[in-house]
Amino acid sequence: xxxxxxxxxxxxxxxxxxxxxxxxxxxxxxxxxxxxxxxxxxxxxxxxxxxxxxxxxxxxxxxxxxxxxxxxxxxxxxxxxxxxxxxxxxxxxxxxxxxxxxxxxxxxxxxxxxxxxxxxxxxxxxxxxxxxxxxxxxxxxxxxxxxxxxxxxxxxxxxxxxxxxxxxxxxxxxxxxxxxxxxxxxxxxxxxxxxxxxxxxxxxxxxxxxxxxxxxxxxxxxxxxxxxxxxxxxxxxxxxxxxxxxxxxxxxx
Amino acid sequence: xxxxxxxxxxxxxxxxxxxxxxxxxxxxxxxxxxxxxxxxxxxxxxxxxxxxxxxxxxxxxxxxxxxxxxxxxxxxxxxxxxxxxxxxxxxxxxxxxxxxxxxxxxxxxxxxxxxxxxxxxxxxxxxxxxxxxxxxxxxxxxxxxxxxxxxxxxxxxxxxxxxxxxxxx
Numbered sequence: 001x002x003x004x005x006x007x008x009x010x011x012x013x014x015x016x017x018x019x020x021x022x023x024x025x026x027x028x029x030x031x032x033x034x035x036x037x038x039x040x041x042x043x044x045x046x047x048x049x050x051x052x053x054x055x056x057x058x059x060x061x062x063x064x065x066x067x068x069x070x071x072x073x074x075x076x077x078x079x080x081x082x083x084x085x086x087x088x089x090x091x092x093x094x095x096x097x098x099x100x101x102x103x104x105x106x107x108x109x110x111x112x113x114x115x116x117x118x119x120x121x122x123x124x125x126x127x128x129x130x131x132x133x134x135x136x137x138x139x140x141x142x143x144x145x146x147x148x149x150x151x152x153x154x155x156x157x158x159x160x161x162x163x164x165x166x167x168x169x170x171x172x173x174x175x176x177x178x179x180x181x182x183x184x185x186x187x188x189x190x191x192x193x194x195x196x197x198x199x200x201x202x203x204x205x206x207x208x209x210x211x212x213x214x215x216x217x218x219x220x221x222x223x224x225x226x227x228x229x230x231x232x233x234x235x236x237x238x239x240x241x242x243x244x245x246x247x248x249x250x251x252x253x
Numbered sequence: 254x255x256x257x258x259x260x261x262x263x264x265x266x267x268x269x270x271x272x273x274x275x276x277x278x279x280x281x282x283x284x285x286x287x288x289x290x291x292x293x294x295x296x297x298x299x300x301x302x303x304x305x306x307x308x309x310x311x312x313x314x315x316x317x318x319x320x321x322x323x324x325x326x327x328x329x330x331x332x333x334x335x336x337x338x339x340x341x342x343x344x345x346x347x348x349x350x351x352x353x354x355x356x357x358x359x360x361x362x363x364x365x366x367x368x369x370x371x372x373x374x375x376x377x378x379x380x381x382x383x384x385x386x387x388x389x390x391x392x393x394x395x396x397x398x399x400x401x402x403x404x405x406x407x408x409x410x411x412x413x414x415x416x417x418x419x420x421x422x
Contacts, residue, residue: 099317123318124318124320130319131317131318131319132318132319132320133297133318133319133320133322134318134322135322136280136333137279137280137281138279138280138281138283138284138292138295138333139295139322170297172294172295172296172297173294207340
């Protein structure tokens, strides 16, 4: 009997040692990801109470990462007393962001209206900035639009692949523009110095909430395939650690 | 720790996908199909504050822009409306005839999920609907699971289209 005991001990100590080793290293390697999952999970669980669903992301750096702030250089044009800017699809009157978007091609000011033209649409505002009208491709001679301009009679001209057209009263109809009528076309200029002011507007007007960032970090989907794989791996690690822990607990006894 | 978080966020941001825009039918093609093959001269309706007040009851907010363009053909009104689903506008064409919705088609969808509302099985539910005195559609429109906000937006636009038909000259 006494001779059996050391052999039994020796046989069992090897897997037990192996279990301890794996438990220790797996625990160490996955401690940080697991901690993050737990913390971000708690934040999500209580997101509403903590105000994460309302609190807007105000970090320009983070918003840039999320492509909420464009990379390129803004284009600007003057229309009457207004400075119109276009920046990667966002449109600004002076430094105010418009809800309407599109690639800016120009803007002209009529006595009571401001006309902003994008490649696909025209937006019309009153002098107070009230959004009056939208002309989509169904109301335009052709899209994309090339240029927008004004003649001496304050009629709005458009240049498209189909030629030059001029709008009638109320933008209800258009016709081919007579070639001899001189038109002052709106010209866009790149303005790197406008960037800081427009970026400030975008950060202030950002609708991007922290709950979105936390959700994306918690699920791993923010990191694409690699992120989701890491979250899966962390889940498997929890399973393995649980099994090893239970085995060690009972073997220890 | 700060650097680690920065690196994590940097990698993460590269994987973020932007929702795309899908044009199911060009608005001009929709108007053509409803107006005998041509786009008639457009008309517009300027929404006064009393109109906007009624629209606020129908869709929860005022309609932008303040002028709504429409087209008429044989007494029918064709109107193309935009309403935000979750974050982006859904462009939808409506044909209203004698106060009843005759045809609905989702033309442009810009959100990442919820485009199921374009299916005819959904849009056919609007056919024949009139605007009740309570400001509701006379026909029940069943929600699509997973597209609740888009469904809501479509119903709001349906109510506004019927109201515009009532107030147009």
